[in-house]
Amino acid sequence: MFDYCIIGGGIVGLATAMRLLEDRPGSSLILIEKEDALGRHQTAHNSGVIHAGIYYPPGSLKGELCRRGAEATKTFCVENGIRFETCGKLLVATSDVEMQRMDMLYERSRQNTIEVHRIGEDELREREPNISGRGALFVPSTGIVSYAEICQAMGRRIGALDGDIRLSTRVTGIRESVDAVDIAAKNESWRARKLVACAGLQSDRLAILAGLSIEHRIVPFRGEYFRLPATRNDIVRHLVYPIPDPALPFLGVHLTRMIDGGVTVGPNAVIGFAREGYPHLSFNLADIVDYALFPGFWKTVFANRKSAMVELRNSLWKRGYLEECRKYCPSLTLSDLLPCEAGIRAQAVRSDGALIHDFLFAGTDRMLHVCNAPSPAATSAIPIAEMIVARMRKP
CATH class of the missing domain: 3.30.9 (D-Amino Acid Oxidase; Chain A, domain 2)
Incomplete structure (x- = not known):
């Protein structure tokens, strides 16, 4: 029997597995991924931006996780020799309405304690000769990276901590009992004391497969x-x-x-x-x-x-x-x-048609399903993993 089973080899699942093994040394863990490589879906198909968190309401969980995640991501890259670049971001206003929105966004970013500079048309042209606008906000801490490379480094770290990664393995059954969770695939099965599902595009299907009642899709x-x-x-x-x-x-x-x-x-x-x-x-x-x-x-x-x-x-x-x-x-x-x-x-x-823009979890005594990990989940993956681990009661 494993102590932990993680379903999903995207960046959130990998960060969670890594954090569990670092936080609870000696634990046994298996990570199951249906693809033949890690990070094949949302993680490998995003824009590769390390976001600063400028868009989110002051005091919001998304804002806090993004700010912490940007710092943690850069630190992880330095520790693992992964190239990243802090090139900064410009948010460009091209009309009176956008200038007003820019001012409101500037005040929000100040409340979020994010370094941001308001620049005029002349400075914008000087910084970016090919860009036209009435003004812009400059966010110097925004960066770029390959999240696929981060996934590979996380996979190596999990292996170094004696975690077991199974690729090309599609989960076909999940059944919870009093003392364990049984996980089935086509030709094999496992038992774990705790299960975390970080299944991204398949997260609702995994929750339903596990017998959870959910109102979203x-x-x-x-x-x-x-x-x-x-x-x-x-x-x-x-x-x-x-x-x-x-x-x-x-x-x-x-x-x-x-x-x-x-x-x-x-x-x-x-x-x-x-x-x-x-x-x-x-x-x-x-x-x-x-x-x-x-x-x-x-x-x-x-x-x-x-x-x-x-x-x-x-x-x-x-x-x-x-x-x-x-x-x-x-x-x-x-x-x-x-x-x-x-x-x-x-x-x-x-079910009422509302888009869910915040984190959404569903769980039982032995399972935690990450039903929604919205953008910027890649930037925020490391603190999201810390939050997941903190939610799980120790065995």
């Missing part, structure tokens, strides 16, 4: 990116984001420098037709039926119908996507938008 939101040609890798020196619209659920299209030297544009946010289908036109009938039969899906579509139609139009019409970018980077052309693999966000939606 995961709806996949597809984030489509383009990559700029190598000749335009110097188009920006920082990360460049629009000022977010508080009426919209996502941040909007931005220019992101990548740790490999490239630059991406995106993402948008459209309903995905497959939870794990990254190529264009991916389609999974079972995934579609899952959310189509969930009343909360139709309620959230109706509540966000205007923005959903704009996002869908821009997904189908490349020129519309380009115009979103040209609001603050007017030199971009259609030929600059080269194909790039999409990401898929596991968005938890309640």
Whole structure:
């Protein structure tokens, strides 16, 4: 019997396994991942940004975890020889309305004790000659990294602490008894005293498989990116984001420098037709039926119908996507938008149609299911793991 079983080899599951073994030396632990490598889904398909936490309400859990996570991520990279770069981020205002939102965001960031500088049009042009705007907020602590490399380093650390990682193993059954949890796969099974499920895009299915009663479902939101040609890798020196619209659920299209030297544009946010289908036109009938039969899906579509139609139009019409970018980077052309693999966000939606933007857990005496770990979960993975470990009663 294992002391702990972790289901899910993304960055949150790996950080949790690592923290458990560090916190409770001598414990036995198995981590089960259905893919043939670690961090294959949301972790490997995000923008690679180490966020500062500027967007979140003062005193919020997301804000606190993000600030702590940014520092912990950079420390982990230094300790493990992983390259990262603190290039800073500019949030660019292009209209009077956005200037007002920028001022409110500036005050929020000050309350969150995040270093941020308000800059005018001239300084913006000096910092970023290819970017146009009325003004901007500069967040110097924002960085970039490869979260896939972080996952590999966490996997090595788990192995060094005698943790057992099983890849290419899909969990088919979870049954809790008084003194253990039984976990089944196709050709083998295990027992553990405690189970933590960090299953991301499959988190609701794992919770239901374990017999939990949940009122939400995961709806996949597809984030489509383009990559700029190598000749335009110097188009920006920082990360460049629009000022977010508080009426919209996502941040909007931005220019992101990548740790490999490239630059991406995106993402948008459209309903995905497959939870794990990254190529264009991916389609999974079972995934579609899952959310189509969930009343909360139709309620959230109706509540966000205007923005959903704009996002869908821009997904189908490349020129519309380009115009979103040209609001603050007017030199971009259609030929600059080269194909790039999409990401898929596991968005938890309640039965009343509300998008869940905070952390959501479900559990029993011996199980804890991470039902929603919203962005910036990659940045915040290490303190999220500390929070998970603190929630678990010692055996």
